[in-house]
Amino acid sequence: MKHLTERGHLLTEQINPKSQTLDQLTPLELVDLFNQEDAKVITAIAHAREALATAIERTAAALQQGGRLFYIGAGTSGRLGVLDAAECPPTFCTPPELVQGIIAGGAAALVRSSEGLEDLADDGAAAIAHHHITSKDVVVGITAGGTTPYVHGALNAARQRGATTIFMACVPPEQVSAEVDIDIRLIVGPEVLAGSTRLKAGTVTKLALNILSTGTMVQLGKVYGNRMVDVAVTNHKLHDRALRILRDLTDLSREEAALLLERSDRQVKLALLMHWTGLDRDEGDRLLQEHHGNLRRAVQAVKE
Numbered sequence: 001m002k003h004l005t006e007r008g009h010l011l012t013e014q015i016n017p018k019s020q021t022l023d024q025l026t027p028l029e030l031v032d033l034f035n036q037e038d039a040k041v042i043t044a045i046a047h048a049r050e051a052l053a054t055a056i057e058r059t060a061a062a063l064q065q066g067g068r069l070f071y072i073g074a075g076t077s078g079r080l081g082v083l084d085a086a087e088c089p090p091t092f093c094t095p096p097e098l099v100q101g102i103i104a105g106g107a108a109a110l111v112r113s114s115e116g117l118e119d120l121a122d123d124g125a126a127a128i129a130h131h132h133i134t135s136k137d138v139v140v141g142i143t144a145g146g147t148t149p150y151v152h153g154a155l156n157a158a159r160q161r162g163a164t165t166i167f168m169a170c171v172p173p174e175q176v177s178a179e180v181d182i183d184i185r186l187i188v189g190p191e192v193l194a195g196s197t198r199l200k201a202g203t204v205t206k207l208a209l210n211i212l213s214t215g216t217m218v219q220l221g222k223v224y225g226n227r228m229v230d231v232a233v234t235n236h237k238l239h240d241r242a243l244r245i246l247r248d249l250t251d252l253s254r255e256e257a258a259l260l261l262e263r264s265d266r267q268v269k270l271a272l273l274m275h276w277t278g279l280d281r282d283e284g285d286r287l288l289q290e291h292h293g294n295l296r297r298a299v300q301a302v303k304e
Contacts, residue, residue, distance in 0.1 A: 011171045012145045012197050016190035034199075037192050041204040044170075044186045048208065051184040055166050055212055058182065059138045060219035062164055064292065067136035069099045069216070072127060072154045074118030076198040077142040077205060078103030079110055084209040090238075092222040093230040099213065102127050104150045121153030128157040135162030140212070142168045142205060144197035146176030155180060168208060170201040184208065221294030224249070224272065229295055233266040242268045250275055269295050277302040 007013050019033060045052075059069055071081025082101030088094045103109050104118050133139060139158040141151040146169035155165050155178070167178040170186045186208055188200040217223065222230040227249065233242045245268055246257035252275070264271035264281055273284045276299055284298075291297040 007145065007147065010145050010147070010175055011187065011189065012191065012201055013195050014190040015194050016192055019192045019194075022192065034192055037189075037200060038203060040188045041200055041207060044188045044204050045207055045211070048184050048186055051182055052208060052211055052215075055140075055182050055184060056215035056219060058164050058166075059212065059216045062136060062138045063098065063216065063220060065136055067134075067138060067164075068097060069213075070102060070131065070133065070137060070139045070158075071100070071142060071209070072102040072124065072139060072151060073142035074104035074109075074148050074150045075113075076202050077144055077148070077151075078105075080202060080205050080209060081140070081142050082110060084206075084213050088213060088217070090232055090234070091228060092217045093232040094217075094222075100131065102131065102154070118148045118150045121149035121156075124150040124153030124155075125157035128154050128161065133158050133161050133163050138164040138166065140166040140168055141178075141180070142209075144170045144201035144205065146171040146178070152178070168205065170197065170204065221292060221297070224269070224295045229269040229272060230293070231268055233261070233268070239266075242266070246271060246275075269293070273298055 016037070018037070025033065063069060071085055072078070073081050078101070082103050085099045085101035088099040089096055104120070104123060128139070139155060141155040143151040155167065159165050159179070165180040166182045166184060167180040168184045168186065169176060170188055172185060172187060173183065186201070186204040188204050191197065191199045191201065193199060227245045229245065231238055231242055231245070233239050242261055243254055243257045246252060246260060247254060249272060250257070252260065260271045260275055261268070264274055270281065270284050270288060273279065273288060273295060274281065277284070279287065279302070287298045287301065288295070291301060
């Protein structure tokens, strides 16, 4: 049998004194306890604010230079990374290759446990090679307890290739260190159910990923004000949202907004530029490309 590393000292593995009678609580007491403990998630995000801001800045700069963003993890951490990556194309109209999630065990691990694969550091390194990671890219290693060999193998390989590396964990640096460019620690304390990091650790990781990806897309000009102007109009709900965005930001009726949307080939950002500047679709598209898709800068360039 292989030597097993003692992990009981890790914050994510410790026993929560407030939940030691968990199996004796009423349903309402259970809900109240979870609510009290989940409040620590918001505090953890606040304490990581500077590291998250740096991650947004570095990631946006990398993507502007043709790089890609990769999340890599195992188990719950890997699933959360894949989820955040999968939500970028419909939310921000990004190509699928721009933000990618890698999970130990591949797609099958999304619905069936393959936790044993997290112990293989070489598999993490192989995943980096398989995706042809370069110095232009950003790799975020996600591991609640901080020790996952698969993630450390991936980050070490990514660093050797010159990529920007980010570590996201729910244990303090003195328990698990990481040689990376940006170290994000999301300290939520022991779980209500001891060791089940799909709870507070999973929640705080989801919030951090929301902030990282959305903040990056804002920096890339995917948003105008607080509107998703790069929304992909692929179903009735999104078509309605596109029309409402156009009406909110212009003086157009719904019928006029619908005509404008069709003239712009259902591109909300382009439709707004055409309306505000009088440019036709080809001219507007060319101007947006010149300003790397930033609508505000494109509009200002016409007005200057």
